[in-house]
Amino acid sequence: MPDSRPDALRIALVCLHTSPASDPGIGDAGGMNVVVRNQAAALGALGHHVDVLTRRSSPDQPATSDLGENVVLRFLDAGPPEPVAKGVHENFIGEFQQAMEPFGPYDIIHSHHWFSGMAALPFARARGLAHLQSFHSIAADHSTPLSEGERPESPGRLTGEAWLAKESDGVIAISAAEAETVVHRLGADAENVHVVSPGVDATVFRPATPGSVAPSPYVVAAGRLDPLKGFDLAIAAVAAIPESIRPDLVIAGEESVDYRRYPDELRTLADSLGVADRVRFVGPQSRSALAALLREARVAVVPSHSETYGLVALEAAASGTPVVAAAAGGLREAVVDGVTGIVLRSREPAVWADAIAGILGEPVYAAALSTAARVRAAGLSWAHSADGLVACYRSLAR
Structure with missing residues (x-):
């Protein structure tokens, strides 16, 4: 392992229900x-x-896998060694906590998603x-209607998230x-909540070579195939675009077990x-x-119903591709309305069709959005x- 800095932190990132080594859009x-x-x-670097x-x-x-300089991925036995529906992971929290026991020492524990926190907070204490x-992602109250086909939250999520928000030393x-x-x-103390924005790898997500043109114009929607992501709206929007200028719709991702x-x-x-011939499902994609x-x-x-940020919007921006996004959560920050893309409060397919067609039909407007996005x-x-994380970690590490 390469030499590390003298004041290096020992950090545990806990991700109970999904491996960070998996490409997004898979399960x-x-x-x-x-x-x-x-x-x-970035922390390892x-x-x-x-x-x-x-x-x-x-x-x-x-048992372990190297994810890069100073970074080790550890697979812990908790529940059956097979993919299971996301909500089922609540049953594995206690077993996962026990499986954490041999590891460390650490300076800081940082949990991702509430399953992880429920196992890791007692471990840290x-x-x-x-x-x-x-x-x-944060659960909505039980009174909030579900989108069609959406699965109810696992039983302990509402109370578990509130407990984690109040009892953790900080929320990122x-x-x-x-x-x-x-x-x-969730009732967290505002002084304990810190915003650390995500990044994008501009060496991977980069604009097309000048002059290159796709064989046929298409719009893309990417993510796990889940009703919460609103792919039905993307299809309906493309169908509402006049046939003479209608692009193909490419959907990238895989359904989850649920x-x-x-x-x-x-x-x-x-x-x-009537657009079955214009919608292509290409499955999960590697980063490249x-x-x-x-x-x-x-x-x-x-077109997501809910997003804490919407990372694919930032990846599209780095690629020089204008974004049309729903005004859901962090998407209003990932996309600067009218500057790097268009943010829509309406979920009417005709409104989305007009926004998409407006970009397709106005090359100068599309180029301005592309430049600002990049x-x-x-x-x-x-x-x-990572710098933002380290600042939080050092302020709290004991």
Whole structure:
């Protein structure tokens, strides 16, 4: 292992239900996986020692795997060594906490998602360590209606998230919108909530070579195939664009264990709207493949019902691709309305169709959005994100 700085921190990043090594769009892997893996790598590059603790979901996974300089991914036995529905992971919290016992020593424990915090906060308390919590998504109250096909939250989530927000030494939010939710919905002390924005790898997500043109114009929607991501709206919007200028829609991602039928429902919708031949499902993509898909797209659409940030919007920006996004949570920060893309409060397909068509039909407008998006993304690196984390860690490390 390379020499580290004399004041290096020993950090545990806890990700119970999903491995940061998994590419987003596969199963339950999403933006959280990207954030944790890239922040871990950036922390390691700064000379800090990072253990990433996750649940074994396959018997073929090794005990450990190197994720980069000073970063070790550890697979812990908790529950069956196979993929399970996301909500089922609540049953493995106690077992995962026990599996953490041999590891350390650490200076700081940073949990990602509430499952992880429920296991790691008692672990941290027993050792006199500071515990930081990142939620990445926060449960709505039981009175909030579910989107069609959306799964109810696991039983302990509402009370568990509130407990973590109040009892952890700090909360790391990915956006100001998430920070506000943590304070007002979960009751956290505002002084203990810190916003650390994500970054983007501008060497991977970069604009297309000047003069290169995709074989046919398309818009892209990427993420795990989950009703919360609003892919049905993307399909309906493309269907509402006049046929003479209608682009293809490329959907990148894989269904999670909870929503095995969702892709078929989307195909049925496309067929009923007469655009089955214009909607392509390309499955989960590696980071480099997603980058290529984004840079060649004319528009990226992010129609999510809820997002703490919406990392794919930032990746599209770095790729020089204008974004049309829902005004949901952190997407209002990831996309600067009218500058790097368009943010829509309406979920009417006709409104989305007009926004997409407006970009497709106005090359000068599209170029201005593209340029502004690249400039903004250039100032958001993973190294900058890691610096923000370290500042939080040092203020709390005991």
